[in-house]
Amino acid sequence: MFISKIINTIIIIIISYTLVKLIEYLLNKLFQFTKFDVRYENTLCSVLSSISYYIVFVICIVLILREFNIVDATKFGSLVTGASIIGLIAGFASQSILKDIFNGFFILFEKQLQVGDFVIINEEFRGTVEEIGIRSTSLRDWDLRRITIPNGNIDSIRNYSKNKMRVVVHVRVSYEEDPMKVIQSLEEVCEIMNDKFSDYLYKPNSSEESKKFSVYGVTDIEKNTVGPQYTITGVVKSYKYFLALKETKLQILIVFNKNNIRIAYPKHINIISYDNKDSGDFE
Structure with missing residues (x-):
């Protein structure tokens, strides 16, 4: 019995992963037929993919919990109980998560960032925006390192890609x-x-x-x-x-x-004084 639950759990994870990849594929195909700005299309695709990941992740967790009789999705009472347990566990991190999500929505709605923009965030992180999610934003810097910043930690944005x-x-x-x-x-x-x-x-x-x-x-x-x-x-x-x-x-x-124009640069003049007795040695 326990082995069958493990097998079912593995199947749920595989199906969830396949579903996420399918959604990502369909979104990319969909935006090939739209006539939006390329950066705007990439931004929408990135955000919708991020939202779909979280939705599929929550459904996957609920199905796995149901396999182990923690949650029964057909019964409202047990579903609420299971959701309460999950909510209690997640409550410790809820403040930072909500801050990330709300700040992410403001960034998107105000079009502060788009995928493909070159930006400096918090006067510290610089690079090209590679992905925008509802919780975090990812940059690719000059050394091709990927930098991921929680949206809630973004205080200032200097955008070099606004027309x-x-x-x-x-x-x-x-x-x-x-x-x-x-x-x-x-x-x-x-x-x-x-x-x-x-x-x-x-x-x-x-x-x-x-x-x-x-x-x-x-x-x-x-x-x-x-x-x-x-x-x-x-x-x-x-x-x-x-x-x-x-x-x-x-x-x-x-x-x-x-044109023989000299660019200025710092000059240091060292003046060395000598005693009168030695002055005859130098002219």
Whole structure:
């Protein structure tokens, strides 16, 4: 008798696992026929898969408990009793679980995150959103490590994938450099970015003004700095942000090198004093 219950339990687990995989397969097939944004489709698929996992898991637990006569799904009283036992066991963790679930729903409804977004969470975890569930969110970082964060622990989100972003690049040059020559060189960099890399630029609609790369000007001449700071800015497509940032810095180095403009760096001058008796040895 006990062996048959074990066998039935194994069968229930196998069927539950197969059902979860079938639901995941059907969801992927379903979203192939929809016309939503790809990231939005992946987000919905991730969330619906997560919900289905929990539903199948609860049903699986109830069926297993019924096999061992702990719960009788046909009798309301025993079902309530079994549910009470499960609820009592889960009650210790219920607060954190509910916090995760509620925070997850807020994140989804407010569209703070979507699968495929590059984000920084809590100013600590950075990577591409790989999966969003009702309890947790998973990222894949630069080293391809998977980071899973409970939704209830998410306090701040910095999203780099919301249509447009402003590239801001600062560069310091020596105080001896001609400011007008520096600005002209930076304008040359902006022309290169606007022409050669125009596909990086954000294309606004008719109600928005186009904001190409331009020289913002001198943004810092404070004392105790190695040189004045110049800044250029440009608005680009969000998914091109890091490419545009790297290319802008590279073009600054190329143009400055061509125009013989020196980028500032810390200098240390050591002054060594000698006695008069030894001064004749040095001229």
